[in-house]
Amino acid sequence: MIRVGLTTKHIQLWLQKTNEKIQENKTYLTELDQAIGDGDHGINMARGFEEAIKKTAESDYESPSDLLKDWAMTLISKVGGASGPLFGTAILKMSMSVKGKAEINYAELTTAFEEALAGILQRGHAAENQKTLVDVWSPIVRFLQENTAFDSAAFTNQAKEAMEQTKDMQAEKGRAAYLKERSIGHIDPGSASSFYLLQSLSEVIEKEGVTV
Amino acid sequence: MIRVGLTTKHIQLWLQKTNEKIQENKTYLTELDQAIGDGDHGINMARGFEEAIKKTAESDYESPSDLLKDWAMTLISKVGGASGPLFGTAILKMSMSVKGKAEINYAELTTAFEEALAGILQRGHAAENQKTLVDVWSPIVRFLQENTAFDSAAFTNQAKEAMEQTKDMQAEKGRAAYLKERSIGHIDPGSASSFYLLQSLSEVIEKEGVTV
């Protein structure tokens, strides 16, 4: 197999697949946020991703970077709350990271994720173990760094495991932090939606036979 | 038996007995008012009668009229709503009617009730059959007029029957009038408390062996 990498089309499919999962799980994500936040996370993500789908349907994109940029800007503008700037910044940093590339290979994808995580950390000032989406993005970046080729199943597993581990954490950033000990026992909503995003990437790579 | 008539002591007992019944049936009276009014009738009557008991406990009364007056003024001041002026006026008119008398005989009692009813009608401008307490007071005045001596059982029966007949009426005065047809099927709260007042008088006369 030739290592073609992720093309614009794959990014489009990634966005679509993520959107599907977000819409399907809108109520679940909102319920997670009702338990330890203000109960809008599913609504926010669903609104933002729906808009991103609409926005990116308007143009033919020349490169992954251009598409990622519109995706990111739409999230920043339409998701709102804490997750808007965080997911938006993550995707925007990816867009900047892959600028000028027609295809994204494994190393480039890893770098893109590293920069996405850096953006998230810079924006939200959270560290690992504070029960935020950082607790999914940090492990997944380490996972990418520790490997040399994309293993869909392992990638998804790693993301899922990371998400599930937020359940036992006590929140120290974001709204759930107000709950202190009472935040323990619930999955962090932003980590759950991060999982859907990562799982979707994995599924696209798997299904389209992308060799990254 | 000598026809001694109602003395100050009997009026005191009448007030006490009525108060007991009002307090016992406070919730019931409120529920009647919740069905076709604003749900305060029991509360209003209970507050006013409790105050009347307190007020009249302060003095030794020389005559039925003096006691009735304090009773009336306390109701006027403390019951409020529609029932305060109506019950207050009724008792006040009785006080005026029996002024100067140490004992009240049957004819005097009848006159006192006639004047009480006149006061109610003047104050409230209601006619019979409009589903108000007039529908208890009017028949009871007619009943007194048609007889020559006080028959406790018959008096109570008449009052009770009159009260029960308000159930089938459509309200045209008071708050229940807003309900139009929907007011049918519920006993009028003011008629129910009027019944307790009349029943109490009857019981005092019976129990104390008053010969009016």
Added chain:
Amino acid sequence: MKKLINDPNNVVEEMMKGMAAAHHDVLKHVPDTAVLTRVERTAGKVGIVSGGGSGHEPSHAGFVGKGMLDAAVCGPVFTSPGPDQVLEGIKAADSGAGVLLVIKNYSGDVMNFEMAMELAEMETITVDKVIVNDDVAVEDSTYTTGRRGIAGTVFVHKIAGAKAETGAPLAEVKASAEKAIRNVRSMGMALSACTIPAAGKPGFEMAENEMEIGMGIHGEPGIERTLLKTADEVAEELISKILQDGVHKSGDEVAVMINGLGSTPLMELYILNGKVSDILEEKGITVYKTFVGEYMTAIEMAGCSVSLLKLDDELKELLDAPAHTTAFRM
């Protein structure tokens, strides 16, 4: 019953205390009475007194102050105060030029306030009255109790208060108040019941998918129980019932009040107003001013009422005149 109170039988006294404590620059409690009165009196002015049962806050004490009421009489929850307390209000408001009572048309209020007038006359205070009956949900009839007074009463307070502030004599103040009454119509609806503290349970039940059109401000039932409608449909229904009454016509100028009954968020009242203002524009009725908020509540009932006051030059001037009260400022 979930309420932030101490003793259900003491809510009105404690409210008066807390209100006087909060707003001692505007109003004060007349000791041992149910009366809250203005701190700054305008001498020689006709006094304006309103009141009735409590539970309608900010009505009525929230409208005590320069340009509106001189005294508010705070009865027990949903129960008209007795004549002795209304008399106290009259005395507090009287500064020699006579007193106008603004009464909402309920049997109890009318009887108690009229008895107070008789008492005041015995004390040689000149008193007159107007009776507000703006609620078009109820049939207009002289044979029955007739229409209730609801949120439109606030406009009557404003007009009467402003007129009195001009130094006009009692008859003229009454005439302006009566003009306001002739020109104002209201209609309400509710999504939920309310609980009188001393009763401890709601006055009625309403299903999760029901609403009541024409609901009064004491939880008296309305015209019909219907399925929950949208804000736009509710606006249509309330306005059309008001306009049917024939007072407000194309070419007229009106003041609008969108009144919350207690637990309806301001957001919803504004959503309703968006549609109300569209409908009025469509009908050729010009909106001069709009008031949105809680003016005449029914404890914690969810729901609203819409009031329209037809304006002429005099009413406009009086509506715009300064008012310095805790719940209404111009």
Added chain:
Amino acid sequence: MKKLINDPNNVVEEMMKGMAAAHHDVLKHVPDTAVLTRVERTAGKVGIVSGGGSGHEPSHAGFVGKGMLDAAVCGPVFTSPGPDQVLEGIKAADSGAGVLLVIKNYSGDVMNFEMAMELAEMETITVDKVIVNDDVAVEDSTYTTGRRGIAGTVFVHKIAGAKAETGAPLAEVKASAEKAIRNVRSMGMALSACTIPAAGKPGFEMAENEMEIGMGIHGEPGIERTLLKTADEVAEELISKILQDGVHKSGDEVAVMINGLGSTPLMELYILNGKVSDILEEKGITVYKTFVGEYMTAIEMAGCSVSLLKLDDELKELLDAPAHTTAFRM
């Protein structure tokens, strides 16, 4: 869910429309944005911008007007608006002297408003910010998210707005706002949950005999779930937690805000205030002014918060300065 709305996903847009229609003399909607801005601009004045998620009405647009905010940015219910909308607010508020953002301390608000600042700087608008964190229910910590901004924010709007109106430069306006923030502490409690329209069901459940002390304005949980207490006990608890923070001491003068969260009757807020004013007197703290009503709500939540602002001469003058907004008038 029983709400007087049309489409749960359209509530903020419709609210802005209805609000602009009602108060076109005070505020207007900037087309195609989430911004409501002042009609009458004071040229050369520092612009004050606030905002955040909707559902806190009258916050924030109710405080747009002379003497307070120049623009309010209305995000989705309980969700901070994105930076592009905050930028629109900054642009609407800017008249050359720079803009101060009043941000409530929530991760989302802080991130979105800070991103907007970066965007504004790219457009060469001078922007600075203050972050309000008055809620003593939350532990003060720089490591965690820290304290929330709740009803005390309204005092910050008032102080910043009044200072800006004096023509003071951005740094001085910011300094006054920061003094207000240093001097204000709040604490809330709730009797019931609230329902985000698009979520369709309450954020949590509370039993008939429970209340939550320290509840935030988005239904974020508080310090503890306890059995229902009396208003007096609640007053004691809220005030004692505020005073523990050490900002307000015997001999101080304070402004008090008794804020309703949405469906708590004004009567209950006044009952609470009666006790609050007694406690403060006992503690030797003088109440300069008291504000009672709905200022920062949580949709239709039942409950309240108490805020204390310690005053000095500057803050008193700024608090008393004229303000002409739809929800705050001085």
